[in-house]
Amino acid sequence: xxxxxxxxxxxxxxxxxxxxxxxxxxxxxxxxxxxxxxxxxxxxxxxxxxxxxxxxxxxxxxxxxxxxxxxxxxxxxxxxxxxxxxxxxxxxxxxxxxxxxxxxxxxxxxxxxxxxxxxxxxxxxxxxxxxxxxxxxxxxxxxxxxxxxxxxxxxxxxxxxxxxxxxxxxxxxxxxxxxxxxxxxxxxxxxxxxxxxxxxxxxxx
Numbered sequence: 082x083x084x085x086x087x088x089x090x091x092x093x094x095x096x097x098x099x100x101x102x103x104x105x106x107x108x109x110x111x112x113x114x115x116x117x118x119x120x121x122x123x124x125x126x127x128x129x130x131x132x133x134x135x136x137x138x139x140x141x142x143x144x145x146x147x148x149x150x151x152x153x154x155x156x157x158x159x160x161x162x163x164x165x166x167x168x169x170x171x172x173x174x175x176x177x178x179x180x181x182x183x184x185x186x187x188x189x190x191x192x193x194x195x196x197x198x199x200x201x202x203x204x205x206x207x208x209x210x211x212x213x214x215x216x217x218x219x220x221x222x223x224x225x226x227x228x229x230x231x232x233x234x235x236x237x238x239x240x241x242x243x244x245x246x247x248x249x250x251x252x253x254x255x256x257x258x259x260x261x262x263x264x265x266x267x268x269x270x271x272x273x274x275x276x277x278x279x280x281x282x283x284x285x286x
Contacts, residue, residue, distance in 0.1 A: 088148060088184045089228045095177040099158045102144050104135030104201070107267040109156055111203070112146070114271060116154070118278070120205035120260075123152045131205040132183040134164075135267055136193050138200075141166070145189055147180035164190065169233045184228040191236035192263050196246060201267040203274060206258035209283050219243035219251040227256040236261075249273045 112133060115121035121131025129151020136143040142165050150160045162182035166175040167190045174190075176182040183189070189202045214220040221235040232253075239245045250273055253259030262277070264270035 087228075088181065089172070089226070090184075090187055090230075091171070091173045092181055093173070093175040094162075094181050095175070096179060097177050099144075099161060099163060099178045101158065102135075102137070102161075102163070104144065104267055105158065105161070108133055108135055108144070108146070108161075108201075111201075111267045111271045112156060115203065115205055115274075118205075118274075120207050120274070121151060127152070131203075132185050132189075133201070133203045133267070133270075134183075134186075134189045135201045136199065137163075141190075141193070143189060143193060143202075145183045145186055147178065148183050150180075162186075169230045172230045187228060187230065187233045188236060188261065191233035192261065195237050195240040196263065198265055199263045200265045201270040202261060202263045203270045204259065204261050205274070207260055207278070207283075208258050209281055210260050210277060211252055211258045213281065214252040214254055219245040219248065220254045221251065221256075223254040225253075225255045227253060227259065250277055 123129050132146045134143045134145035144161050144163050147160050147162050159179040162176040162178035164176045164182050174186050185204050192202050219239045225231045225235045245251045250262045262270050262273040
């Protein structure tokens with residue numbers, strides 16, 4: 082279920098200290114729950130997985146957990162990045178903060194672009210959920226890698242062709258155990274995940 086965390090996009094990084102932002106406490110509270118659920122963290126090889134973000138109200142910008150933070154019990158402002166611009170076709174992201182934005186930033190951006198009502202996105206790993214791919218849940222194609230323009234296009238396809246807008250969850254067919262949930266708020270994106278886990282009888286949900 083590991084992911085390398087390798088950033089596959091060209092990143093224009095402005096190294097500055099972030100100012101406190103509205104969703105900071107909500108993101109950290111959510112992240113503590115994700116750690117407890119073991120859908121975010123580090124694998125047996127010590128490689129981190131999972132990330133989450135919150136959109137700045139009525140803008141294209143969003144704050145996302147930084148690359149390589151899976152092993153941390155708690156995040157500080159220095160562990161987040163603010164994505165200020167991106168271009169899918171150019172595989173390019175501009176971000177600011179002490180650390181660089183998550184390798185999944187383009188996936189988060191694709192959700193925000195496809196669903197104006199989305200205010201938060203969670204990406205994690207769950208083998209139990211992933212077993213429901215294709216037949217039971219909207220799923221990206223198996224040949225599409227995480228953190229790429231192709232994944233961003235796949236997200237947009239799911240919004241056109243499936244019920245993902247209503248269900249607020251999809252699986253990543255080419256990214257083992259990978260899932261994404263979203264919602265108007267951080268709490269609602271988490272609630273979607275918890276309901277999905279309850280639906281499959283996952284006791285940690």
